[in-house]
Each structure stands twice: as C-alpha cells, then as structure tokens.
C-alpha cells in the first residue's frame with residue numbers, strides 16, 4: 139500500500155472489476171482518457187484483469203485509488219516501465235464522478251510520481267492528453283509537466299479530430315513541487 143495525504147494506492151484486484159467496468163464505459167471518461175469507443179463487456183473486463191494479474195515482466199503497475207473511507211474511486215497506472223532508460227508512461231482515472239474536483243487526482247499524481255521517482259528511481263514520466271481535457275492539462279502543468287510534442291488531429295471522438303499532447307515530468311522538475 140502506498141500512502142498519500144488523502145489517498146492510498148493498492149494493487150488493482152479482480153474485485154475492482156465491478157467498478158472499473160462502469161468507469162471504462164462512462165462516455166465522458168472514455169473521451170477524456172482517450173479509451174477505445176466500444177462498450178467494455180464483462181468478458182472483456184475479466185480478460186483484461188487476467189492479463190494484468192499474470193503479467194510478471196515488471197513493465198506495468200496498476201493501482202486502485204482509495205479515498206479516506208478506503209473506497210476505490212479510480213485507478214492509476216505506470217506503463218512501459220523502462221529500467222534501462224528509467225522512464226515510463228502514466229495514466230489516471232478518477233472514475234467516481236462525485237469524487238472528482240476534490241483533490242484526489244492531484245494527491246494521486248503527487249503520490250505516484252513520488253513513488254516513480256524515489257522507489258522505482260525513474261527519471262522521467264510521460265503521458266498523453268486530449269486537447270479538450272483542460273482540467274487534466276492544468277493539473278499536469280501545475281505538477282511540473284511540460285509539453286514535448288503534439289500529434290495533430292490524432293484522436294477522433296464525437297465527430298471531431300483532436301490534438302493529442304505529449305507531456306513529461308522529470309525527477310528534478312518534480313522535486314521542486
């Protein structure tokens with residue numbers, strides 16, 4: 139268990155599937171987190187967990203985000219962990235809509251970045267954001283992420299193409315926060 143100020147992060151487990159399937163089928167979350175547009179079925183979700191739980195190559199870590207009442211409110215992951223070049227990618231979803239905008243996302247980011255930079259000793263964490271996700275963009279910029287590139291008109295949703303922005307945070311930059 140990794141402890142933040144407001145949240146705790148514990149490895150995602152099959153019991154979380156009841157919630158993650160709802161979050162992964164929420165149209166706003168699908169759009170903002172750039173998930174595939176198709177309905178996630180129970181069979182898809184089970185298969186996803188089976189792959190996740192048997193994955194022992196150490197290249198990705200999925201955590202459930204717990205609030206003060208130990209209720210799972212979202213998930214966060216470190217992916218493509220490269221131990222040689224010491225970088226990875228990150229994705230985060232506060233899936234419980236009632237828990238959004240209350241500081242859980244920010245605390246989760248602080249906690250997971252601190253873990254990535256100190257325990258895993260990585261030096262760079264990258265992520266991708268759709269241009270309309272102003273809330274996430276503001277959060278990442280406040281934490282020290284800077285833009286590294288932009289895929290123009292790259293993600294199609296609700297009839298429009300959107301830019302996808304690549305942001306990165308370095309250990310040195312993050313430690314200033």
Ligand SMILES: CC(C)(COP(=O)(O)OP(=O)(O)OC[C@H]1O[C@@H](n2cnc3c(N)ncnc32)[C@H](O)[C@@H]1OP(=O)(O)O)[C@@H](O)C(=O)NCCC(=O)NCCS
Pocket residue numbers: 166167170171172230231232233237238239240241242243244245266267268271272273274276277280
């Ligand atoms: C984006 C997300 C992770 C932010 O987490 P959150 O818990 O809702 O946000 P927080 O309450 O921690 O706020 C963090 C920052 O986001 C920004 N923010 C939050 N709510 C906002 C709003 N309504 N409008 C504009 N900015 C907002 C602010 O910069 C805020 O920092 P501040 O409190 O210091 O001003 C969360 O809303 C989420 O998972 N959304 C759906 C999926 C998604 O977009 N995932 C990210 C994909 S890149």
